[in-house]
Amino acid sequence: MSSDNISSQLETAKNPEDMERIVINPLTRVEGHGKVTLLQDENLNIKQARLHISEFRGFEKFIQGRPYWELPVLVQRLCGICPVSHHLAAAKATDMIVGAAELTPTAEKIRRLMHFGQTLQSHALHFFHLCSPDLLFGFDDDVRHRNIIGVIEDSPEIAKQGVLLRKYGQEVIRVTSGKRIHGTGAIPGGVNKTLSKKEIDYLKADIDQIISWSQDAVVLIKRIFFEHYDYHMSFGTIDSNMLSLTGNDGAFDIYHGGLRARDEKGKIIFDHVDYTNYGDYIKEGVKNWSYMKFPFITSIGQDDGWYRVGPLARVNNCDFFTTPMAEKERQEFIATGNGLPVQSTLAFHWARLIEVLHCAEAIKELLNDSDISGTELLNRGELQSTGIGVIEAPRGTLFHHYEINDDGIVEKANLIVSTTNNNQAMNESIRKVASQYLDGNKLTEPLLNQIEVAVRAYDPCLSCATHAMGKMPLQINLVNANDELIDRLEKRVTGEIDRTV
């Protein structure tokens, strides 16, 4: 993880003016838009690799001037991919604002159910839709086949399970939040609806099937992982710190807990940190070549204090899962690290599917818990001027921080989203892949896909919830030091690649 690593040396080339510049823009099968630029010298050696994410932080400005009670609904418009994450993080922040130190059991459990539903559906989409084509067919498969349609053609049952797992997660969200989108389920201090017997029975009807499919998905990813074990353990692998929430007892917990960070050897850096003090432990660094910030652990510093969040960090960080099948899988996962954290970038997929299994098991537990049909939905206390809510979104730790005035109007907002937390780590991974597979080679689409595979493992959400896709097919520009375009590869809507210069 040291800044002396080869990957870190590729952040800035010594003589960039002498290099050819290759741009992968936009990245495909990630949520939103990003691009990768590579600088290659005359000997085809990669000298610089950077991931650029066109982060748009206008939403924090957009929130200012709005009443705090609107936040849980308003922030869902941040993202069409994980609106529930923002809904719940904002709800937790507003719990603090209204002085609700604790929620009623009914409110907390319904929120947890909603969160398990969204994590299940988000992970299902990522694995079955966005990543399984790479994993099932190989990274150098024909680009026309390496997509979800190829999965459907070759493995219709797997594809259908992916669709229905996602659908089930969406139904859990709909039932718990009251609506399919713009749900109002979580409100400051609790929730605004309980679950009826009819709703619970509806979700119960399929949960055993969902657990079974989730188990199958874990078996599938393990088969894929172990078939090419050395490759999966080394591809884009970087040694990093890991950050996540864990429960007070060290249990895996994606809804609430304290912040825990481990170093690359697994040693605890800090633990059980009250997340409302996150500013004492985490800072956001800047780099002159990126608009996106680079968070780091303050006590270590920006060079070496960057960390990973998300499934890989969570499964490595926790001491145990509370559900039996996921715990069994966690133990097998951890064993591959031989006493050290599992640092394989592609192990994100494995960890993600263990989380899917846990979500399915946890949903079943909650559906059998009478508290979810309770009637005590709200707690309130004395109004506070600061609200901070942190949850483990599907892609990693998500921070919402608001300051309000005496009229309850938001004056300041700071959001650190999961993908920002993984910013440096994603850059490190693409540099590792560039040095492993691209160095010294002429660039081809399968080789460039390796870069995208590394980024996709993190499941970055760059989404702005517009639907401009289809207008931006994959384009790779080769530019010389004078910014003159000397070559261009374009992926057409048919999946064919043309050289257009």
Next chain:
Amino acid sequence: MKSTEPFNDIAPTLIFTYGNPSRGDDGLGPAMFELLENSKQTSHDLDKVDLLTDYQLQIEHSVDLEHRECVLFIDASVSAEAPYEFHQLQPERDNSYTTHAMSPVSVLDVYQQINQCKPPPSYMLTIRGYEFGLGQALTEQAELNLQQGYDFIKQLLATDFEQWPKIRARDDKENK
């Protein structure tokens, strides 16, 4: 799996609007959803219609098409001819499956692949939008297009499904 069946009876017609209401005219789809939902409270011409809305289309929406006789997707577009365009859709593999949001034709294709049968007859109403900035309201012109689109849907719903392709032809002629 039984959870594909909603609580209530499935209506023969599905109107599926999509877009982000926080991004100016991208909210035309959700705005149409609201108009239609309000209309449902006061008149009976939407009794046999289910209304759904979302930010964007994804693979699971193929499940919403099951057991339908007719589907109408509604979206905003900067390139559509004002006030709206209307046409029938066929399943197609475009490049939208590589992204986080899919096109209607791609959703139809997923339906066809996983169900091994043709999707229900599906149509697209694309309403012309102009500005898609974060935090913006609908533009004045988009509001006018929305109202005309709404009137068109009312007319559409009063027509037998078999006649819908002809409506498209008539509409195209009028536009020219």
